[in-house]
Amino acid sequence: MKTKDMVFVALFAALMGVLALIPAINLGFTPVPIVLQTIGIMFAGAILGSRLGALSQIVFLSLVAVGVPLLANGKGGAAVFVGPTGGYLIGYIVGAFVIGFILERTENVTFVKMFIANLIGGVLILYVFGIPVLAFVTNISIMEAIKVNYAFIPGDLIKVTIATILSLRLRKALAVYIKPHKSASKVA
Numbered sequence: 001m002k003t004k005d006m007v008f009v010a011l012f013a014a015l016m017g018v019l020a021l022i023p024a025i026n027l028g029f030t031p032v033p034i035v036l037q038t039i040g041i042m043f044a045g046a047i048l049g050s051r052l053g054a055l056s057q058i059v060f061l062s063l064v065a066v067g068v069p070l071l072a073n074g075k076g077g078a079a080v081f082v083g084p085t086g087g088y089l090i091g092y093i094v095g096a097f098v099i100g101f102i103l104e105r106t107e108n109v110t111f112v113k114m115f116i117a118n119l120i121g122g123v124l125i126l127y128v129f130g131i132p133v134l135a136f137v138t139n140i141s142i143m144e145a146i147k148v149n150y151a152f153i154p155g156d157l158i159k160v161t162i163a164t165i166l167s168l169r170l171r172k173a174l175a176v177y178i179k180p181h182k183s184a185s186k187v188a
Contacts, residue, residue, distance in 0.1 A: 005052055008178060012048060012056035013063070016040040016092075017070040024072035030148045031084040032134060034155055035072040041092045042122040042163035045099025046114060047170050047178060053096035061089060087133025091126040098125050109171070115164045122163065123156045 019040045024033035044053035060070065069076035071089075081089060099121030106113050127149055135145035171178075 004177065008048055009052055009056045009059055012040070012044045012053070013060040015043065016057070016060040017063075017068075020070050020072050020074075022072075026073075027151060030134075030151070031138065032088065032130070032148070032152075033072055033085075034152065036159070037072065037092075038122055038126065038156070039159050039163045041096045041126075042099060042118045042160065043167055043170070045096035045101075045121050046103060046118065046163070046167035047174060048096075048100065049104055049178075050097045050100030053100040054093050057093040057096045061092065064089070082137070084134050084137045085130070086137070088126050088130035091129030094129065095121040095125040097121075109168070111164060111168060114168055115160060118160045118163050118167070119157075122160060 016037055019036045022036045024035045026033045041053075041057060044056045047053070048056060064070050064076050064080065065078050067077045071080060071085075080086060099117045102117040102120065103109055103114065106117070127146075131142060131145045131149060134140075134148065135142045138145075140148075
């Protein structure tokens with residue numbers, strides 16, 4: 001791995017920690033808070049690509065696992081991975097990878113294409129990993145866990161929109177430093 005790649009991986013892992021400084025919104029009916037760190041995984045996948053985007057999340061979650069309080073509300077430690085939000089956290093890695101994977105295989109990345117990639121990787125993948133763990137840990141049915149996640153959809157759509165706009169701009173600004181891996185995708 002090139003030094004430049006390591007720097008960007010570390011930078012995007014650090015961005016996740018910075019996003020945790022913005023207070024989470026705790027909802028009374030679920031132990032899963034509304035956080036801005038999901039924007040960070042969208043940035044990682046959209047800007048760094050699948051491999052480096054996922055690696056940035058692995059670095060971030062490794063720091064969390066050893067106890068660095070980098071999650072919303074100052075949480076950290078291995079216990080968070082077996083709690084109600086554990087599935088969502090593992091989804092960070094897969095989500096960043098999927099976003100990058102989609103965009104690496106997309107020619108002429110437009111707002112709509114970026115929005116769809118962020119929606120799939122930054123929302124759908126997180127739900128796929130998070131809902132079953134939430135249901136298991138809180139001892140509720142999968143359907144109940146799905147219904148709990150309805151409350152997150154409006155905010156997630158706003159986050160996807162913000163991440164899409166900013167990612168398109170950052171991809172242009174950083175094009176000299178970060179080249180898409182695998183396919184020759186173009187930034188619109």
